[in-house]
Amino acid sequence: MDGVRRHIGAAERRARLALRQRLSGPARAATPEQVAESLVALHGTDPATVYLAVGARLVDAGKTVAEVERALYEDRTLVRMHGMRHTVFVFPTELAAVVHASTGLANAAKARAGLIKNMVTGSDGRLTQEWLTEVEASALAALARRGQATVTELTRDEPRLKEQFVYGAGKSYEASQTVSSRLMRVLGVEGRVVRGRPLGAWTSSQFRWAVAPPHPELPPAEAQPELLRHWLMACGPATEADLKWWTGWKVTDVRRALTAIGAVPVTLVEGGATAYVTADDEEPVAPPAEPWAALLPGLDPTAMGWQERDWYLAPQLRPALFDRSGNVGPTVWWNGRVVGGWAQRPDGEVVWRLLETEGLGGEERAAIETEAARLTSWLGDNRVTPRFRTPLERELSD
Structure with missing residues (x-):
C-alpha cells in the first residue's frame, strides 16, 4: 500500500456488519453453528439472548430453539463457558481451547486466589485451601458420575459444598456466601466445568453443570493472536480500544x-482514528443488494461488539437503550444502524418504536414491521423479559 492507509468509512463498516454478522436477508445462516462461527461469541449472560440472537440470523427462525438445543446439548458443537471479561458466552466448540488459553487462564488464577482469600478470611481459618482441594475433587467426581447436575444435586453427594463464609466482613456489602456458588464459578472460569441444560424452558437462567469436554492446552502467546484473528474477520476494522474492551486484555497483549x-x-476518519483489519481483508466490501431490517435482543453481540459505537449507534439514543451498567437492551436496526428499540408485551405481541426517523418512510417501516411479525410468530407462547432492563424496553412492555 506504499505507506498510504486505506480508509474504511461508516458506510463500508455497515456493509461489513450486514454481511459478516449475517443480518441482511441473503446473508442469513442455515444453522446456529454458522451464526456462532460468524460472530465468534454469543453473549450468554441472559440465556434468552443466545436464542434470540441466533433466530434473528437464521433463514428459518422457527427452528431456532430446537437447533440451538441440538448444537448445545446433543451434538456439542457449541459450548457455553466463561470467556472474555469474566462473561459467559456461547462459542463454537473448536474455539474453546483458544478462548480458555487467551483469556481464561489469567482470569482463572485471579478468581481462585480471590475465592481462597475470601473463604479463609471469612471463616476465621476454618475453611482452608487444603479443605477446598478435597471438596472440589469430590464434587467433580460426583459430577462426572451424574453426567449433569444442579448445585443442589451436587450438595447431596458432597454436603460440604453447603458451607458458608462471610464476604466483606464489616463492609457495607457484607454478605454470607456459599462455597458451592463461588467454587462452581471458579471451576467454570478454569475451563473444568461448563453449563449444561437449563431447568425448565430455554429462557431459564437455572442451569445444570457438566464436566467440560477435554481440549488441548495452548500457550497464551499462540491463543491470543488466533482469537484476535477470528474476531477481526467478524468485526474488523476495529481500534485498539475496541479490541482491549472486547477481550479484556492489557493493551500490550x-x-x-x-x-x-x-x-x-x-x-476510520479522514486524517486519523487508526483501526485494524487482517492482512487478507483489505479489499473493499460492497453493501448488500437490498436494505435490511433486524430486531436484535438485549446484549446482542453486534450491538455490544465494539466499544466505539457512534458509526452505528447515535449517542443521543443510548439513554433509552442501555441500562446504568452499560448493557444494551433490545434494538431495532435499519440498514446498519440502530434506529429504535423493541419489547414483548404480556400478550406476546412484539412492539417497537423508532428513536431516529431520518430517511425512514413507509417502505422502511413496513420492513421493520415484517421483522417484528416474524419474531412474534416464532416466539409463539414464549415470553421473554431481558435480564438487564432498559428504559425504552420497560415502557414498551407495559
Whole structure:
C-alpha cells in the first residue's frame, strides 16, 4: 500500500456488519453453528439472548430453539463457558481451547486466589485451601458420575459444598456466601466445568453443570493472536480500544497479538482514528443488494461488539437503550444502524418504536414491521423479559 492507509468509512463498516454478522436477508445462516462461527461469541449472560440472537440470523427462525438445543446439548458443537471479561458466552466448540488459553487462564488464577482469600478470611481459618482441594475433587467426581447436575444435586453427594463464609466482613456489602456458588464459578472460569441444560424452558437462567469436554492446552502467546484473528474477520476494522474492551486484555497483549497476525492499519476518519483489519481483508466490501431490517435482543453481540459505537449507534439514543451498567437492551436496526428499540408485551405481541426517523418512510417501516411479525410468530407462547432492563424496553412492555 506504499505507506498510504486505506480508509474504511461508516458506510463500508455497515456493509461489513450486514454481511459478516449475517443480518441482511441473503446473508442469513442455515444453522446456529454458522451464526456462532460468524460472530465468534454469543453473549450468554441472559440465556434468552443466545436464542434470540441466533433466530434473528437464521433463514428459518422457527427452528431456532430446537437447533440451538441440538448444537448445545446433543451434538456439542457449541459450548457455553466463561470467556472474555469474566462473561459467559456461547462459542463454537473448536474455539474453546483458544478462548480458555487467551483469556481464561489469567482470569482463572485471579478468581481462585480471590475465592481462597475470601473463604479463609471469612471463616476465621476454618475453611482452608487444603479443605477446598478435597471438596472440589469430590464434587467433580460426583459430577462426572451424574453426567449433569444442579448445585443442589451436587450438595447431596458432597454436603460440604453447603458451607458458608462471610464476604466483606464489616463492609457495607457484607454478605454470607456459599462455597458451592463461588467454587462452581471458579471451576467454570478454569475451563473444568461448563453449563449444561437449563431447568425448565430455554429462557431459564437455572442451569445444570457438566464436566467440560477435554481440549488441548495452548500457550497464551499462540491463543491470543488466533482469537484476535477470528474476531477481526467478524468485526474488523476495529481500534485498539475496541479490541482491549472486547477481550479484556492489557493493551500490550492486544498490540502483541496484532503484530503476530500481521494486522493492517486502516483509517476510520479522514486524517486519523487508526483501526485494524487482517492482512487478507483489505479489499473493499460492497453493501448488500437490498436494505435490511433486524430486531436484535438485549446484549446482542453486534450491538455490544465494539466499544466505539457512534458509526452505528447515535449517542443521543443510548439513554433509552442501555441500562446504568452499560448493557444494551433490545434494538431495532435499519440498514446498519440502530434506529429504535423493541419489547414483548404480556400478550406476546412484539412492539417497537423508532428513536431516529431520518430517511425512514413507509417502505422502511413496513420492513421493520415484517421483522417484528416474524419474531412474534416464532416466539409463539414464549415470553421473554431481558435480564438487564432498559428504559425504552420497560415502557414498551407495559
